[in-house]
Amino acid sequence: MCLGVPGRVTEVDEMTAVVDFWGVKRRVRLDLCDEPVQPGDYVLNHVGFAIRRIPAEDVQTTLELYEQLLRENTGQGPEDLMAADVRAEIEAGRS
């Protein structure tokens, strides 16, 4: 419940956006976002709400961190709780 997940905005309507999280597309609410967003922007999603538009200069760094986290957990050794939380957050609203 603590960790948000970044994704790329593909569509925006008034109150929600479709956000692509590594291929998983989900509708995310924009009520709480700190800045207006448009397609192509990246947002930090937390329990179905965008809580921050990620500044363009920080997008790459942010994505790399999560990609590393997800890539390293390949089923070897104990299940990684942080990666599992991130994955659950990505998969949660999959329709």
Add this chain to the structure above:
Amino acid sequence: MTANPLEFRDPQRARELTEALERAVAAIGRNPVSVMHVCGSHEQAIARFGLRATLPRALNVIMGPGCPVCITDMPEIDEGVALALQGVRIATYGDMIRVPGSAGSLADARAAGAKVDVVYSVAQAADLARETTEEIVFFGTGFETTAVATAAILLNDPPPNFSVLSAHKFIPPVMEIVSEMPDTRVEGFLAAGHAATITGSGIFEAFVARHHIPVVVAGFEPLDILAALLRLTEMIRDGQAEVSNMFPRCVTREGNRNAQEQLWKVFKPIGGRWRGIAHIPNGNLRLRDEYAHVDARKRFTIDVNALWHRSPSSLVRQCICGNIMAGIASPSDCPLFGRECVPEAPVGACMVSSEGTCKIWHQYGGVPDLRAPAPIEGCLRCVPAEPAPVPAPRVDGGVA
């Protein structure tokens, strides 16, 4: 595509940070120097990368009350359980349903025939209410990051059969209380990055001024945490007390004003207990009077007394979750840890959540401090009792 793949995991950088940390802690000259983080995700990262093994022996990184599931108080869970047993349909976050109250969990209530739905988001709970005429109560737990989401739903025309049982908590006040606990003696705090995304790092300034204890806002990556610990110990060494934002990618001083406005429009801070810790003035978020119509506590008569005939497990009395979250005990101090209390059959809340200290420690072989007296069989990250003088930082994600 990867511009700088080693930016976060550069072992050389990790070594430099741990060496600087060693010098800073040595210069403080006390043993132990105790600092506390208040975020389950920080504990996950620390355990996952075996960071405690690379830290100076005199530096004690305590996991504080940073697991939202864990600090939800038993009487709050009892309210949810009682309401569910009265026949009201409850929707809540996944981890919550397994947390034992004083007379069982929501999962127990469900097994007894109550309707309990797991949702990923409060938005799903509101959608559920739109699909039915039944009353739906969202049992809202978590810190400011989830409380803002509850607020946003209540501000946007929730369906008439939707209400909220708020057990939301607000982190800054608990830091005040924990910093004054004589047994804990916290000299610095690592504040959680994503909660501060909402509140801004500025929210800690008043705390720092009052208590003269430094606060560093930290990210979740191992090097983020090492760098934040270094900044924290340097401030302790220099007798400095400031708020330092080491996670500027996500956190600004002001935070997310839009989200804050919605949070305080709907919620008011009131005093209340955090499970196992203390009464925390202003630590609980309750709905303001203007939202009485969507407040489950006002909408329903919640008969907690009806639970009295359900006797709690005698094991619950031995659970030391509270001491663990207050930073005065470790999971390994608990007689139940790994025996009667395991993730499949948790006795205490700390073993339920993926952000709970006991669950995290259990997952990573019992004692995620690699200097544990005896390596645990099958633990990929354990090293011998007396490691080489300068152990290689386990930050490359490899296997020892």
